[in-house]
Amino acid sequence: MEALLQAIYDGIIDGNKDQVTAKVQEALDNGLPPETILNQGMVAAMAEVGRLFEEGEYFVPEMLVAARAMQAGLALLKPKLVQADVKAAGKVVAGTVKGDLHDIGKNLVCMMLEGASFEIIDLGSDVSPERFVEAVQAYQADIVAMSALLTTTMPNMKVTIDALKAAGLRDKVKVMVGGAPVTPEFAREIGADGTAPDASQAVTLAKSLIGA
Amino acid sequence: MEALLQAIYDGIIDGNKDQVTAKVQEALDNGLPPETILNQGMVAAMAEVGRLFEEGEYFVPEMLVAARAMQAGLALLKPKLVQADVKAAGKVVAGTVKGDLHDIGKNLVCMMLEGASFEIIDLGSDVSPERFVEAVQAYQADIVAMSALLTTTMPNMKVTIDALKAAGLRDKVKVMVGGAPVTPEFAREIGADGTAPDASQAVTLAKSLIGA
Amino acid sequence: MIGIAYKTAQEMVFGNALHPVTTPSGIVIGGGAVIPEVNYTLPPMVINETTLPEVRLRYREMTRRILQRAVELRQEVLILEFEQLYELTQYPHWGAYVTSDIKEVMEEFTRTYGVKSALRVTIADIRDKERPPRMRSGEPMQTMLKAFDQCAAAGADILSIESTGGKELTDRALLDGDIEGLVYGLGVLAPNDMVYLWDHIVAIARKHGVIAGGDTACGFANTAMQLAHQRMLPKVLAAIVRLMAAPRSLVAIERGATGPLKDCAYENPILKAITGVPISMEGKTSACAHSSPYGNLTAAVCDLWSNESVQDVKLLSGYTPEVFTEMLIYDCRLMNTALRQNAGQMLRDLLVQSDHRTDIQSLVMDLDVCFETARRIKEAGTDSYARTLAATRWALEVLLQAQQNNVTEFSRSETRWLNHLSNAIQSLPETPDELRHRLKTEYNSLFIPAEYELWI
Amino acid sequence: MIGIAYKTAQEMVFGNALHPVTTPSGIVIGGGAVIPEVNYTLPPMVINETTLPEVRLRYREMTRRILQRAVELRQEVLILEFEQLYELTQYPHWGAYVTSDIKEVMEEFTRTYGVKSALRVTIADIRDKERPPRMRSGEPMQTMLKAFDQCAAAGADILSIESTGGKELTDRALLDGDIEGLVYGLGVLAPNDMVYLWDHIVAIARKHGVIAGGDTACGFANTAMQLAHQRMLPKVLAAIVRLMAAPRSLVAIERGATGPLKDCAYENPILKAITGVPISMEGKTSACAHSSPYGNLTAAVCDLWSNESVQDVKLLSGYTPEVFTEMLIYDCRLMNTALRQNAGQMLRDLLVQSDHRTDIQSLVMDLDVCFETARRIKEAGTDSYARTLAATRWALEVLLQAQQNNVTEFSRSETRWLNHLSNAIQSLPETPDELRHRLKTEYNSLFIPAEYELWI
């Protein structure tokens, strides 16, 4: 049992998708509880990947393959988790705001959040306030994460927040904003709940916002 | 007559106080109307001094002696002007805000405004919001001119404007703000009526604010 | 051996180019002195019909303050860069309004104070707004060409762009650390796009009698540098991408661009070595826009010295555009004094030596390395793919050697990546078609081959 | 001939002082390399009991970002300057809180990354808040001494101040363009105040085992420079005030200050020539705080290179304190590379030659002129008044000669002022008492002689 979990853990850290799917299947077949596989195998591995990244040992490409290996394993696990009523840490609707095509930062944040077992609804880039509102409603999201790289598109963050207010959703959802030009003062001014200077700190912020 | 006015005009431009007082007296004795002496002799001269300053021909020291010569002449003229009901361009209450001792800029603005025939009530430096309010009330001022050099004292400009509002005076008086750290955006944000980047442009602003 | 413009790296020095360029206002670029190039932009604000008057006023005011500071410091020549924000290209007449506003202020200062200036207008590559982007067909390309045309008519003296052909692929390949995707994007898609784009830009420049400046690999190599700075990507990858991007930017010159090449392009010294055109460079004094791993080195052979881009914000002494203008002026004063005292080469070497071994990325930007890169690119012939392979392999060689000789610090993870990239580079195929077949299938949805007139 | 520390101006070069100073953390200042000194301050905000936590957080964050950038650029030593805003001195425990906050971050970075740093704390001269000011009696002086003491206890490594003795007179005399008031303020009141003040500061520094840095004539000569920049005052007056201020600042060293002298003091090269102490200087890279008429020249013999003061504001690449840190680091890299390559003197001369004739004010800051100023001050003996006269007369001589030889442009109004000031300087009396009797009667209300232990 220990050995299987270790193999899943190692498979994620090495970004070895095939190993992860094989070992997750084996673990399930052996009757290991899905929550155990998820928490002790996969979430623990992604936490270690995050630590390696923080320490400069890993870069984004390694994180990406790790995240993909985790997702492959998760695909096997998900049906069982639903049965066992294991929930995601929270649901995040993410996108770069209207007018902004720069999505590298947003993609990184999504990946890191996914690694921390958030469920991500990625709306992509150039997302209008209306689409954010729709998605929050449709997915019953816990968090809206908006990104902007251009100073000329930043004001659209406020427009989106105002649209959430107008739709009566602002109290039901936390708003995170990010991107190179965003400052804590700006976040406060437009009425967001917080901002983080980089993708890994965005995870910490998301967790603290929903008390996870 | 022409020669007398010319002598007053030249006396101010040269900063020759004695010449100005002598010639103003002579002009009055000869029955020249005080408004003519004021406008064609003195105000015209100060305008020329302003122009020389703008062109880099004069510096502050020359402006100061010119302003003093003008004031000496004005002292003789004032009683007659009151009789003739000639009014100042407007009344300005000026001071550097609470916490700020840097008054070089404020002094220059006062001097230039005086030259443009505004009446100045100079409250000095480190002026509390209450004192600004009192002075506006007591002197029935048209304009409040506040200056700050320190970024830490700038916020006191807003405090003063709020105090004017609370006292019901904000609609009765125009507010000018200035000093190195003050930007047009800041002026707008705190609800001032305008700002100018230097002392001579402050005169243009003051005139436009009261439609003079 | 096929010759490049300069015979040795030693011949190259700041302020001097083999083929100087003269602006309509009579400023000679690369003719014996380094000239400051100031790039200034708006603070965070919405640009639309309503705010346009404010936008225009702000540009006029920024321009006025910059030129005022130049007058105060007795700087007699200056290049201004108006790098358009998305909306200003999207609505070409807006960009043209601002262009003529700026030009008006420039001309006022020439009349009043005699200060000579020239205006570089950099058009935004608005094709980058759709994914996958339509590079040739449809509206964005037509709008961009309209923007070039209208700005040239409105007073632009120099036309530039940071074109994004291939970026839809390299953005993804960068995050994957995938050399094959990077080589295909930079060695096939980008050059292919630039041939088409620059033929049009050069034609517009000729029509208006203005200068076709150049194109930068900003969206590729500077993106990599920034991601490395944020520790998202290994520095060895960013270093390799830096040299890999040079053949792409060379295309603009081959299609008729004459320089001054645009500042963002750290590949410019290589292009100057090959072609002799004058170049703009940025480095230490562009810290306002991004951190540089080689802030002095980049000045070594510059003809214009730029601050990259600064937002209009108030500091204690005034607004940032004038603040950075002052710093650029003093940088240039030092370089020009050195030229006058016959100490140009000496100062150039100090600038290079101060940086060339302090960071993995600066290793490939050493002047001698740039010169050798130029030589190898030229030697690889006229095909962009072959040139890109040559530059990539040479970058690898430089890094491997530096790592073996302990020239600078390579962390454990950088060393691991260097070995990984070494393998990937060694197995690159010799033709673009072979590479196309090898590309990850996930990439297929990212770009539209027909938009590059490719049919595979 | 009475000797000064250096025999010739040629011996002086950046990064090297005859008497280097070592900080408690082991950084040697003036020991062979130029070190960046970063001065960073709050954006516009109220400082009170309520906002204090935010103030402290902001200083910690600014410090962290600065040191982070230093680590990224492999800068191993750094001086930080915490120049107190009024409130932080007025409530000495507030200033001490911030001091220990900054120090904590510095120590964290030493532990984590090995980067060594030292902290200069500059206390605000809060006596300048009353007019006429009480310079010795009463609360402000006691509070300032408390602030020095508490900050030294809280972790300051270097103590400095920009003291304002005499400024109540010179502020007025400057606007009047009155040489007599300026000489009395700078030659009598200021030195007199500094003897008293610096005896106390040096005692506090010794008590805590920290460094007594130095004192600048910022409130006098930099005020004049700024007013000249705004075209309020003639440049010839600002140039003369510059040299006139040197004897005043020398007093701190004579009372036990050891350097590094503080950046604002453009008179520092003169003081270094006389005493051999290491100096901090500012110039081009302090454009954030004010425009400089000689932005390169000032680096010629610096030991620390500073940005003067930058407010914490966001730019495209990050916050301004880290942006200016990066620029200072690159400036220092170039100077230190030159020293290593035995090209220090050569680069120094280029720095001087790039500026020394471009502005009336730079004429008196030429290295040779500074050296001769030092010699003449020393030759004038130990009396501050006599030294001030000597410096003033020499400044006039330099300007008159430059004007006659057309070394730089003197406008008609500058020439008129030069003649006017020449007359005023030639008729200055030989003793301070005579001058006191000649001072305009309006000045009597401006200062309190007893506060300087003067009885006339």
Ligand SMILES: [Zn+2]
């Ligand atoms: Zn760019």
Ligand SMILES: [Zn+2]
């Ligand atoms: Zn650029």
Ligand SMILES: [Zn+2]
């Ligand atoms: Zn200062």
